[in-house]
Amino acid sequence: MIWRRGEAIQDGKYVIEEVLGVGGFGITYRAQDCHLTRLVAIKTANDLILSKPDFAQHQEKFIQEAFRLAKCNHNHIVQVHDVCQEQGIWCMVMEYLTGGDLESKIIEQGVLSEKKALLYIRQIGEALSYIHQQGLLHRDVKPSNIMLRDNAEEAVLIDFGLAREFIDGKTLTHTNARTESFAPIEQYYQRAKRGPYTDVHALAATCYFLLTGVQPLPAQFRSQGASLILPKKHNPRLSDQLNAAIVKGMALQAEHRPQSVQQWLEMIPDAQQLxxxxxxxxxxxxxxxxxxxxxxxxxxxxxxxxxxxxxxxxxxxxxxxxxxxxxxxxxxxxxxxxxxxxxxxxxxxxxxxxxxxxxxxxxxxxxxxxxxxxxxxxxxxxxxxxxxxxxxxxxxxxxxxxxxxxxxxxxxxxxxxxxxxxxxxxxxxxxxxxxxxxxxxxxxxxxxxx
The missing domain is CATH 1.10.10.1770 (Gun4-like)
Structure with missing residues (x-):
């Protein structure tokens, strides 16, 4: 089921304008909120998921994502306006972000300056610290999951589809779904200890990409003996302090990384130090x-x-x-x-x-x-x-x-x-x-x- 341009849902409250993107589980539309006269983004299950025999389980996960996200109240986490059903399918209505995602920005415009990259990294770091306090891990931090508001000075974390509850230091069973190059080694296993350091790896890897334009070597290959190419090799202008912080944040073994996002952020230079x-x-x-x-x-x-x-x-x-x-x-x-x-x-x-x-x-x-x-x-x-x-x-x-x-x-x-x-x-x-x-x-x- 794909909604067409001009199609009205929720008794005419929302009118579909266009498809913004399709992922492995969902499809996101831009729509007009006719009641509040504003643009919104509406995410729902895509046709592939709708055709699966275990669709009900996917719906349950989608509902969990929607309500996890709806509970988050942070300036650098995408805002959820509404969670509703349309023809038996759950939908999540979110703020419409116009600045694009950071992966596309790097591909189109080239790498960011250290000052700009660290502005975004600190903002997303604050968002991650917030969700960790709620007992959640994001588990899918990457440049394409960081959007910009239209002023281009505010980064916003999106897509909580892989987010899971955690107990620091406890071995728990999670899906091993992940994004290569950004996921830490513990995310390759269903049963493993996970904590804020799991998202620290992904945040450091994201910083690597923003400053080099290159996706870092996946943790799986590094676990087999391959070495991470230092970000400064790709970008010689990178400061020594930031180069070291990125490498430390991407340490293969979790115990060798900073154990919280805040600890890692303290390692990266501020604007004055740069x-x-x-x-x-x-x-x-x-x-x-x-x-x-x-x-x-x-x-x-x-x-x-x-x-x-x-x-x-x-x-x-x-x-x-x-x-x-x-x-x-x-x-x-x-x-x-x-x-x-x-x-x-x-x-x-x-x-x-x-x-x-x-x-x-x-x-x-x-x-x-x-x-x-x-x-x-x-x-x-x-x-x-x-x-x-x-x-x-x-x-x-x-x-x-x-x-x-x-x-x-x-x-x-x-x-x-x-x-x-x-x-x-x-x-x-x-x-x-x-x-x-x-x-x-x-x-x-x-x-x-x-």
């Missing part, structure tokens, strides 16, 4: 001298170099100092990269994000009281007097957040009229406000643990 690795590997980047100074512990030179970078980015080299407008010209990328470099080489004692945290602990305001209190916490103000450059401490023993120092001024008029201290505190708070806008913050496990 930017830092990219700029550090570029011999012509403007942060190169800063990293050299920091790596050698030459804190005063690094402090001065930081200020020079800010002047260049704000186009204030000629003036030699920053004002309100120029602090607003500082890009988020600049602030993030400088901060990551300072954090990396100072054991997280120095950096804009450390200063921002302290500033926000004090109320996060740009007023005289907050400025003075911040100066005292950072060691820039002692006994009610602001310090000048000769009194700044260029060692790791300095107070937390002491560097980079924000009191730099050119020789001449501003120093002569005694604005060194007040000027430092004034534009420091402006920069920290800009850092808050750019979400420059300490994200390390060290900070979280404390």
């Amino acid at each position: 930017e830092l690795e990219k700029t550090s590997s570029n011999p012509e980047n403007i942060y190169q001298r800063l990293e050299i100074y920091l790596s050698k512990g030459e804190w005063q030179q690094a402090d001065e170099e930081t200020y020079e970078i800010l002047l260049k980015i704000a186009n204030r080299v000629k003036e030699g100092w920053l004002d309100y407008k120029s602090t607003q010209k500082l890009t988020c990328e600049t602030l993030q990269v400088i901060d990551l470099l300072w954090l990396k080489y100072s054991e997280e004692r120095f950096g804009f994000s450390v200063q921002r945290r302290i500033w926000q602990e004090l109320g996060g305001k740009i007023d005289y009281k907050t400025e003075c209190t911040l100066g005292e916490r950072l060691g820039w103000r002692v006994r009610n007097r602001w310090q000048d450059s000769s009194q700044i401490q260029y060692t790791l023993a300095a107070p937390e957040g002491h560097l980079p120092w924000d009191g730099h001024l050119p020789d001449g008029e501003l120093k002569e009229i005694g604005l060194v201290g007040s000027y430092a505190r004034w534009w420091c708070c402006l920069i920290l406000s800009r850092c808050a806008e750019c979400k420059v913050e300490v994200k390390s496990k060290k900070r979280e643990a404390s």
Whole structure:
């Protein structure tokens, strides 16, 4: 039974427009919801399943999928609007996604950038963590089961046909249905231990494909001695950290993988780390001298170099100092990269994000009281007097957040009229406000643990 274009079902509530796709078990249509004036996707059994003698069992599985999915309420899981029967056949009415699936996107447009791929991977990872909390495994994560909403910034997990309940650490009997290249080795067996790590493998394999355009070697062949080709072999531009995370997530044996999606997501770099690795590997980047100074512990030179970078980015080299407008010209990328470099080489004692945290602990305001209190916490103000450059401490023993120092001024008029201290505190708070806008913050496990 195939519905034709213009055919009405559910007493005229839905009008079929076209077939969107046919899978091994189901067929999906685009239809118009005449009551709510919106497009929907309707999934039901295809003709092959309808002709099978065990059709009733397939219907039961379809109903289970529909109600499992209907119970899920997550922004990155496809929304189910209705579950109904038409001429004795069960149907699932879902949101209509217009952005296409990721497999088709890669085939048509080529591999994704790391930033874009990880945006989608994190979103689907959040969805998987959610369904694992409900006691379910998806068991069929792959690029063709990830759709995009029309804004192309939101990935959505679809097709829960293979989803099953699990008890972590318990050996259970499941169907061994799977998608080669994405399924882990335990999915080849009907009886096996399964857990969130099962979906971790598929998510890592999906990431492999998004960044290389190549389907990874199936687990079955790797279990027979064949080696997984490193994703970086296919895409040399891939960061070392992400390459390692993908390989770890696809470990053949389940106990060698991260045991939860969240654990695996913590292994992959965030946008700031990617930017830092990219700029550090570029011999012509403007942060190169800063990293050299920091790596050698030459804190005063690094402090001065930081200020020079800010002047260049704000186009204030000629003036030699920053004002309100120029602090607003500082890009988020600049602030993030400088901060990551300072954090990396100072054991997280120095950096804009450390200063921002302290500033926000004090109320996060740009007023005289907050400025003075911040100066005292950072060691820039002692006994009610602001310090000048000769009194700044260029060692790791300095107070937390002491560097980079924000009191730099050119020789001449501003120093002569005694604005060194007040000027430092004034534009420091402006920069920290800009850092808050750019979400420059300490994200390390060290900070979280404390």
